[in-house]
C-alpha cells in the first residue's frame with residue numbers, strides 16, 4: 001500500500017514537472033496582413049444562408065492560444081508573438097525570440113492553394129534546399145520582405161541553419177508525429193510530411209524552429225473542419241504533446 005502511494009506520488013510528480021524552457025508561439029500574419037482569405041457558406045440554426053469570411057490571421061491566433069494553454073498546463077513557459085489582431089513584422093517576431101531567449105520558436109499558419117482539392121497538414125523546419133514546391137510556400141510566408149532583407153537572408157540563414165538544423169528537425173519530427181497520431185485517422189487529415197524550408201522568420205529567430213501549416217483553407221472540407229472546436233482542441237493538444245515529447249528527448 002505504501003509503495004502504491006509512492007508510485008502514485010511519483011507519477012503525479014512526473015506528470016506536473018515543469019520544463020526549464022521558454023517556447024515562443026508565433027501566430028502567422030495579423031493586422032492588414034490577413035494571410036489566406038476564404039468564404040465559408042453555411043446555413044444557420046434559423047435556416048438562413050450565411051457567409052463567413054475566414055482569415056488565416058484569426059485562425060493562427062486561435063490555434064496559438066490553445067497550444068499555449070495546453071503547454072502551460074504542462075509547466076512550460078509560453079509566450080505569443082502577438083496575442084491580438086495587429087500587424088507585426090517578421091523582424092519583430094524574430095527579435096522577440098531573442099529578447100525572451102526562447103528555446104523553441106513555432107510559427108503557426110494555415111495553408112491555401114488554387115487547387116481546391118489540396119489537403120492535409122505539413123511541418124516545415126529551417127534548412128537549405130532547392131525544392132520548388134516548398135519554395136512556393138516559403139514565398140507566401142516570407143511576404144513583406146524588402147531588398148536588404150532578401151540579400152542578407154541567404155547569408156544569415158546559412159550560418160543559423162548549421163547551428164540549429166538538427167534540433168529543428170528533431171522538433172519537427174516530434175510535433176509532426178504528435179499531430180499525426182491525434183488527427184490523421186480521427187479527422188482524416190492527410191499527412192503531407194516534414195519538409196525543409198528557408199523561412200526568414202525562422203532564420204532570424206536564431207533558434208530551433210518549425211513552421212506548421214495546419215490544413216488547407218482553400219479546401220471546403222478542411223475549412224469546415226478547422227472551424228470546429230473539436231478539431232482545434234485535438235490539433236492543439238497534439239502540438240503540445242509533440243513539444244513535450246521533444247523536451248523529454
Ligand SMILES: [Zn+2]
Pocket residue numbers: 028029035036056108109110140141
Ligand atoms: Zn501564413
